[in-house]
Every structure is written in structure tokens, then in C-alpha cells.
Amino acid sequence: MKIKLLLCSILLLPVLGFSQKINTDSLYFKARDLYFKSKFAEAEQLAKQGIEAAPEYHDIRILLIRTELAQNKLDAANEQFDYLIKVAPDYPDVPMLGVQVAQRNHNQVQALQYVNQYLEDHPNDKDMRLKKVNILMELGEKKEARYLIADIWKRNKITEHEQRVLIDAYKRSGANEIGAYYNLNTFSDDYGTDHGNWSTYSLEYQFSIGQNVFVPRFNYADRAVRGDGSQFEIDAYPVFSDRFYAFANVGVSGADIYPEFRGSLSLFYTIFKTWELEGGFRYINFNKPIWSEVIGVGKYAGHYLIRAKAFLGPNQNGKLAQNYQLLNRLYFKNIDDYIFLNLAKGISPDQQDLILQTQNNQNLDIYSATFGARKIIGNRHIIEASIGYFYEDITDERSGNQINFNLGYRIRF
Structure with missing residues (x-):
């Protein structure tokens, strides 16, 4: 009898693990949907449940940080990001999130470091290059900002709004x-x-x-x-x-x-x-x-x-x-x-x-x-x-x- 129970437990382990994965994925997608509907508090609670079930699920932790930033819970967001940067510094979305967190902490120098890290792998990413222009202007690096504006103008396909932003920044x-x-x-x-x-x-x-x-x-x-x-x-x-x-x-x-x-x-x-x-x-x-x-x-x-x-x-x-x-x-x-x-x-x-x-x-x-x-x-x-x-x-x-x-x-x- 004991042998039969042991065999059943072994056979059910993959199913239980798969069920947990399904549940955390479900929590993630539900939380993300709530986030995009600006229901940040509800999204935060689901994201926390997901992290408790799967602490190494980086996407759901990133989503949690975004919900905390949206609610101005800067200390909580910093704590979560510090953990994330320790365990997964090279995870694809970490540099982009790092820019957001650094700017919310009014640390433009650190934000620039994350921008440069991201651009190493995505050198022609228009949105991040535009963000770098703003950071350089805030830091007073106007000459470097001018060169970057001119390069974006040449290389990237820009919208009418982005054209106005670039021309205004170029003047400034x-x-x-x-x-x-x-x-x-x-x-x-x-x-x-x-x-x-x-x-x-x-x-x-x-x-x-x-x-x-x-x-x-x-x-x-x-x-x-x-x-x-x-x-x-x-x-x-x-x-x-x-x-x-x-x-x-x-x-x-x-x-x-x-x-x-x-x-x-x-x-x-x-x-x-x-x-x-x-x-x-x-x-x-x-x-x-x-x-x-x-x-x-x-x-x-x-x-x-x-x-x-x-x-x-x-x-x-x-x-x-x-x-x-x-x-x-x-x-x-x-x-x-x-x-x-x-x-x-x-x-x-x-x-x-x-x-x-x-x-x-x-x-x-x-x-x-x-x-x-x-x-x-x-x-x-x-x-x-x-x-x-x-x-x-x-x-x-x-x-x-x-x-x-x-x-x-x-x-x-």
C-alpha cells in the first residue's frame, strides 16, 4: 500500500508543478490586465500572490514594481528592484525598469547608466534614445544631447509629436x-x-x-x-x-x-x-x-x-x-x-x-x-x-x- 502511495505521489508531482505554473501565469495576466486598466491596487495584490507562489518569476515581480511606482510606493518599489537587480541583473526588462526607478528617485546619473546598458543590446531603440536625450538635458550634457538628437533625426522614423519634441530640445x-x-x-x-x-x-x-x-x-x-x-x-x-x-x-x-x-x-x-x-x-x-x-x-x-x-x-x-x-x-x-x-x-x-x-x-x-x-x-x-x-x-x-x-x-x- 505504501509503495502504491509513493508511486502516485511521484506521478502527480509534474502535474502539481504544471498546475502551479498555470496558476502563476494566470495571476500574471490578470494582474497585467488590471494594471493597464489603471486598477493598480488590485493588480498589486495579484502580483504579490504570484511572487509568493513563484519568487523567481521575474516578469510578475517587474509588474509588481510598476504597480507600486504607479501608486507612489517608492520605498516598496525600491526594495523589490534591489532584490531583482541582485538575482537577475541581465534579465531583458531590468535596464528599462531601472531607468524608471532611478528617475523616480531623481537619480539621473543612475538612469543614464541603465539607458546605456539597454542601448548596448538595442542601439536603435527610438523610445530609449529619446529618453536619453531628456536625461542628458537634465544633466546639462547639452553637447552630447545635440549629437544624439541629430542622430535620431537621421536614423529613426519619428512621429509629428516626436519631431516637435526633438526640435524644442535641439533649441534648448x-x-x-x-x-x-x-x-x-x-x-x-x-x-x-x-x-x-x-x-x-x-x-x-x-x-x-x-x-x-x-x-x-x-x-x-x-x-x-x-x-x-x-x-x-x-x-x-x-x-x-x-x-x-x-x-x-x-x-x-x-x-x-x-x-x-x-x-x-x-x-x-x-x-x-x-x-x-x-x-x-x-x-x-x-x-x-x-x-x-x-x-x-x-x-x-x-x-x-x-x-x-x-x-x-x-x-x-x-x-x-x-x-x-x-x-x-x-x-x-x-x-x-x-x-x-x-x-x-x-x-x-x-x-x-x-x-x-x-x-x-x-x-x-x-x-x-x-x-x-x-x-x-x-x-x-x-x-x-x-x-x-x-x-x-x-x-x-x-x-x-x-x-x-x-x-x-x-x-x-
């Missing part, structure tokens, strides 16, 4: 650059044979503090018969979050051809991942103050950035000055390379030379089209060029044409 990485520009405005004979061409020379230096970019600039302009003069201005691009940033500008001059003071502010906020809203104002003091409000919307679509913008004001004699712009920019394989087309009606307060033309007569109009390109050579040298055509009301009875040429060179270091 703020490499030091020196730029020199020459701008030439030519005028038709309708302006008078003695009008002469206008030339502007600009020198600027771009630098960053944290993720905020600053661009001080010196301008010198020769306006032919109107005289010449210089202006100092500075642009700033403060970053408040990954969805909210600003543009600000202040300029001063003692020359008659420039405003005594100019100030600009635009706030940008991202909605629906790929749409960007803009709102702000422009202020120019040319002996008297000129105010204008600006509203705009932008959309990333494929490798295109499409932006529509309107400037409204000043309002004089019951007539509101209005400027409407449509910008279409196409990025190429290199994130620094693009072409653009800008169509506009009316005069923007950002066009310092032209704004005075209409401030006393809001019925005067101007239509313009500008085409331009930007190209990086190697990793340091950037060439920018554009050509624009302007059709302008000079007076109520007379109109004229302008052609604008702009050429710039930047060196990055």
Missing part, C-alpha cells in the same frame, strides 16, 4: 554660436531715383544658461538719404517646461532710423502634442509708442512646420493695422537643414524699417513673399540665405516694389 540645447549677417534692400524707381539701397550689418552671439538661450545682437544700418545708425538688442528664449516657453526681445538705439526702444514678448504653449499656440505683444517707441498684439498657431506635420500668425494694432483714426503671415518650413535629413517660404499681408512690427511707412495711414498695404534656406557644413559651419519680394503702397496713389537679400554665416563651438 543652445550651442554657443557667433553669427554675422548682411541684409540688402533694393527699391524700384517708384520710390524716387535718389532713394538709394538700404544695407544692414548684424553681429550676434548665442549662448545659453541652463536650458535658456540668449542672443545679444549689434546692428548697423545705412539707409542712404535717410542716414545711418546702430542698434543694440537682445533676444531671450526662457523655457518653463517641455510644453511652455517664451520669446522676449529688447532693443535700444539713439539713431533716427531705429526706434528709441523696442520690446517684444510671445508665449508659446503646446496642445494636442503637435499644435503650438502663441500670444503676446510688440512695443515700438519711434517718438511715440506703437503697440501691437500677436496671436498665432503652429502645427508639425511630417517634416513640415506650418505656422500662421497675426499682428493686430496700432489702432489710429478708427483703423486697425493688421498683418497676417503664413510660414511653411521643411526640414531635411539633418535637423539643421531646412528651407522655408513666408507669405505675408500687411506690415509686421518686427519689420522695423517698414512699420513707420504705415503708422500714419492704415490704408496703406504691403504684400510679400520670402524664400530661404539654411544649411550646416560639417558640424560647425552654418550658411543662411533668403530672397524676398515686396509690393508696397508708398502713398494712396503710388506703389512700389522691393527686393530683399539676406546672407548669414554662423560658426558653432
Whole structure:
């Protein structure tokens, strides 16, 4: 009788083991389903039951850690992860989970170590490479982040949302650059044979503090018969979050051809991942103050950035000055390379030379089209060029044409 019982026990052992495996698998899939339904507490309880039945079942322990992180049970998640890293440091999902745990502990250095470990086996994993960009930016390793952003842009297929994220991060990485520009405005004979061409020379230096970019600039302009003069201005691009940033500008001059003071502010906020809203104002003091409000919307679509913008004001004699712009920019394989087309009606307060033309007569109009390109050579040298055509009301009875040429060179270091 004892022999029969022993034989039965031996025969039933595989069945019992298989039954236990089935039960732990069942617990795992039930817990995972609850996790994806955001029922984290229930998922946690099932995951704990699974671990009690099978302590070496790593997938269910990983799921338990995720449920604890989702409930902000950081101490419990750390304890479970410390055990996991001891018994199974090379298990496939451990490095990815390690990034999440390290970031929740505000340990970006350790998070970067886990990212690099994961990328050793999955060098082209887009999501992890994007995560590495964010970590590098947090650590202040902006130069390395820039190279990685450019490589992701070339190698990985990115969504419209990821395009916006990469372009924003690339701007915030703020490499030091020196730029020199020459701008030439030519005028038709309708302006008078003695009008002469206008030339502007600009020198600027771009630098960053944290993720905020600053661009001080010196301008010198020769306006032919109107005289010449210089202006100092500075642009700033403060970053408040990954969805909210600003543009600000202040300029001063003692020359008659420039405003005594100019100030600009635009706030940008991202909605629906790929749409960007803009709102702000422009202020120019040319002996008297000129105010204008600006509203705009932008959309990333494929490798295109499409932006529509309107400037409204000043309002004089019951007539509101209005400027409407449509910008279409196409990025190429290199994130620094693009072409653009800008169509506009009316005069923007950002066009310092032209704004005075209409401030006393809001019925005067101007239509313009500008085409331009930007190209990086190697990793340091950037060439920018554009050509624009302007059709302008000079007076109520007379109109004229302008052609604008702009050429710039930047060196990055």
C-alpha cells in the first residue's frame, strides 16, 4: 500500500508543478490586465500572490514594481528592484525598469547608466534614445544631447509629436554660436531715383544658461538719404517646461532710423502634442509708442512646420493695422537643414524699417513673399540665405516694389 502511495505521489508531482505554473501565469495576466486598466491596487495584490507562489518569476515581480511606482510606493518599489537587480541583473526588462526607478528617485546619473546598458543590446531603440536625450538635458550634457538628437533625426522614423519634441530640445540645447549677417534692400524707381539701397550689418552671439538661450545682437544700418545708425538688442528664449516657453526681445538705439526702444514678448504653449499656440505683444517707441498684439498657431506635420500668425494694432483714426503671415518650413535629413517660404499681408512690427511707412495711414498695404534656406557644413559651419519680394503702397496713389537679400554665416563651438 505504501509503495502504491509513493508511486502516485511521484506521478502527480509534474502535474502539481504544471498546475502551479498555470496558476502563476494566470495571476500574471490578470494582474497585467488590471494594471493597464489603471486598477493598480488590485493588480498589486495579484502580483504579490504570484511572487509568493513563484519568487523567481521575474516578469510578475517587474509588474509588481510598476504597480507600486504607479501608486507612489517608492520605498516598496525600491526594495523589490534591489532584490531583482541582485538575482537577475541581465534579465531583458531590468535596464528599462531601472531607468524608471532611478528617475523616480531623481537619480539621473543612475538612469543614464541603465539607458546605456539597454542601448548596448538595442542601439536603435527610438523610445530609449529619446529618453536619453531628456536625461542628458537634465544633466546639462547639452553637447552630447545635440549629437544624439541629430542622430535620431537621421536614423529613426519619428512621429509629428516626436519631431516637435526633438526640435524644442535641439533649441534648448543652445550651442554657443557667433553669427554675422548682411541684409540688402533694393527699391524700384517708384520710390524716387535718389532713394538709394538700404544695407544692414548684424553681429550676434548665442549662448545659453541652463536650458535658456540668449542672443545679444549689434546692428548697423545705412539707409542712404535717410542716414545711418546702430542698434543694440537682445533676444531671450526662457523655457518653463517641455510644453511652455517664451520669446522676449529688447532693443535700444539713439539713431533716427531705429526706434528709441523696442520690446517684444510671445508665449508659446503646446496642445494636442503637435499644435503650438502663441500670444503676446510688440512695443515700438519711434517718438511715440506703437503697440501691437500677436496671436498665432503652429502645427508639425511630417517634416513640415506650418505656422500662421497675426499682428493686430496700432489702432489710429478708427483703423486697425493688421498683418497676417503664413510660414511653411521643411526640414531635411539633418535637423539643421531646412528651407522655408513666408507669405505675408500687411506690415509686421518686427519689420522695423517698414512699420513707420504705415503708422500714419492704415490704408496703406504691403504684400510679400520670402524664400530661404539654411544649411550646416560639417558640424560647425552654418550658411543662411533668403530672397524676398515686396509690393508696397508708398502713398494712396503710388506703389512700389522691393527686393530683399539676406546672407548669414554662423560658426558653432
